[in-house]
Amino acid sequence: MKLGVVADDFTGASDIALTLAEAGMTVAQFIGVPQDDADPTLGAGVVALKSRTAPLEQAIAQSVAACKWLLAQGAEQIILKVCSTFDSTPDGNIGQVLDALADLLGENSVIVCPAFPENGRSVYQGHLFVNDRLLSESGMQDHPLTPMVDADLRRVLAAQSNRDVAHIPAVVVQKGAAAIAQAMGATAHLITDAISDADLIEIGRAAKGAKLLCGGSGIALGLPANFNVTAQPPKWVAITGHGAVFSGSCSRATREQVARYDAPSLQIDAARAVSGEYNIAQIADWVMAQTTPPLIYSSADPEVVREAQTQYGQGVAAEAIEKLFAALAPALAERGLRRLVVAGGETSGAVVTGLGLRALTIGPRAAAGVPLVTAGGMALALKSGNFGGPDFFAETLAMMEREA
Numbered sequence: 001m002k003l004g005v006v007a008d009d010f011t012g013a014s015d016i017a018l019t020l021a022e023a024g025m026t027v028a029q030f031i032g033v034p035q036d037d038a039d040p041t042l043g044a045g046v047v048a049l050k051s052r053t054a055p056l057e058q059a060i061a062q063s064v065a066a067c068k069w070l071l072a073q074g075a076e077q078i079i080l081k082v083c084s085t086f087d088s089t090p091d092g093n094i095g096q097v098l099d100a101l102a103d104l105l106g107e108n109s110v111i112v113c114p115a116f117p118e119n120g121r122s123v124y125q126g127h128l129f130v131n132d133r134l135l136s137e138s139g140m141q142d143h144p145l146t147p148m149v150d151a152d153l154r155r156v157l158a159a160q161s162n163r164d165v166a167h168i169p170a171v172v173v174q175k176g177a178a179a180i181a182q183a184m185g186a187t188a189h190l191i192t193d194a195i196s197d198a199d200l201i202e203i204g205r206a207a208k209g210a211k212l213l214c215g216g217s218g219i220a221l222g223l224p225a226n227f228n229v230t231a232q233p234p235k236w237v238a239i240t241g242h243g244a245v246f247s248g249s250c251s252r253a254t255r256e257q258v259a260r261y262d263a264p265s266l267q268i269d270a271a272r273a274v275s276g277e278y279n280i281a282q283i284a285d286w287v288m289a290q291t292t293p294p295l296i297y298s299s300a301d302p303e304v305v306r307e308a309q310t311q312y313g314q315g316v317a318a319e320a321i322e323k324l325f326a327a328l329a330p331a332l333a334e335r336g337l338r339r340l341v342v343a344g345g346e347t348s349g350a351v352v353t354g355l356g357l358r359a360l361t362i363g364p365r366a367a368a369g370v371p372l373v374t375a376g377g378m379a380l381a382l383k384s385g386n387f388g389g390p391d392f393f394a395e396t397l398a399m400m401e402r403e404a
């Protein structure tokens with residue numbers, strides 16, 4: 001293994017696994033830290049954690065364990081994969097986890113760049129933009145778990161880290177790899193501007209030999225070339241049969257996808273989930289009785305989410321809903337479900353854990369940042385909340401049925 005990734009959620013893990021696979025690396029996504037060694041022919045390994053909103057000590061311990069396992073597999077460079085919208089709170093977990101990994105790897109200077117231009121995320125003057133909006137006005141200010149109310153990443157990271165935070169501005173990045181490498185001499189976490197894939201490729205060239213980087217999947221665009229691999233699209237063997245869509249994401253793009261998806265649907269109500277009113281076996285039977293893959297969703301507008309959080313506390317409603325999806329997924333797998341689209345990183349984490357999966361094989365892209373994946377004979381797509389076009393659900397379920 002050359003490249004190792006510690007990913008703070010499951011959709012984020014498949015997002016960066018796709019970038020690495022498309023660049024020609026043989027890559028596998030592991031669910032949690034594996035007990036055994038990886039296939040020695042792998043070029044890259046992505047360990048998917050559910051650490052983005054986990055209690056801090058747990059997030060640090062899991063990330064350090066993942067990093068140590070990757071190093072033991074031979075990884076020469078580690079990426080801490082975080083959300084392209086830098087999802088975190090002043091309590092963590094990005095800064096503190098990054099400090100712990102930098103300590104472990106003995107790295108003084110770490111590039112931090114969540115830019116993902118293909119999905120509209122750019123970093124300019126140290127600020128994160130989603131399309132033409134500052135992060136804090138992009139809808140992310142209403143996120144149920146990690147509301148992002150400040151777009152200045154230098155400030156956001158400084159609040160979470162014991163190390164100095166400095167900035168590599170676009171004027172330096174645009175001069176190319178040599179100028180970036182020179183700026184990397186500073187002893188600090190380095191929020192690095194990037195507004196295009198070309199910027200990210202120069203950052204990747206400059207980071208040849210760096211032991212640690214932190215970013216969204218865009219940070220991986222320029223890294224595989226340092227390991228002499230050639231790009232080739234991942235392959236797909238068609239998977240047909242019963243399908244379903246789970247949506248626990250309340251992000252803007254997902255809410256539009258939910259509204260657009262024309263199929264039988266069941267809306268999960270937070271209050272009923274908290275009081276344990278849903279009968280999993282009954283819902284599973286209903287899903288399998290449908291001829292069009294049905295939608296089970298808790299996705300709701302910010303006011304509805306806020307009301308549930310005020311009533312039960314922030315974590316309680318989220319956890320009850322995640323538990324429901326985590327129980328429903330294996331109930332459906334037992335009944336023969338073959339295709340499952342899941343919207344939302346935390347939700348995907350709950351589902352994949354509920355299914356008891358250990359590793360995912362990465363297929364071709366369903367959308368920017370979202371690969372088709374297979375595990376246990378099932379086709380899955382784990383979609384980040386704000387990724388995918390309006391008809392992502394129907395298009396992805398159809399794509400799973402076609403060879404590629």
Ligand SMILES: Nc1ncnc2c1ncn2[C@@H]1O[C@H](COP(=O)(O)OP(=O)(O)OP(=O)(O)O)[C@@H](O)[C@H]1O
Nearest residue numbers: 144249251298300317318321344345346347384385
């Ligand atoms: N109606 C609701 N009320 C309260 N919380 C909800 C509701 N629906 C979903 N949630 C919770 O909100 C969280 C949404 O996070 P999730 O990571 O799944 O989506 P996302 O943040 O949009 O996706 P990503 O992290 O990939 O960008 C989950 O913990 C989910 O259980």
Ligand SMILES: O=C(O)[C@@H](O)C(=O)CO
Nearest residue numbers: 012015083084216345384
């Ligand atoms: O970087 C992103 O936006 C995604 O891969 C993700 O991590 C969302 O959960």
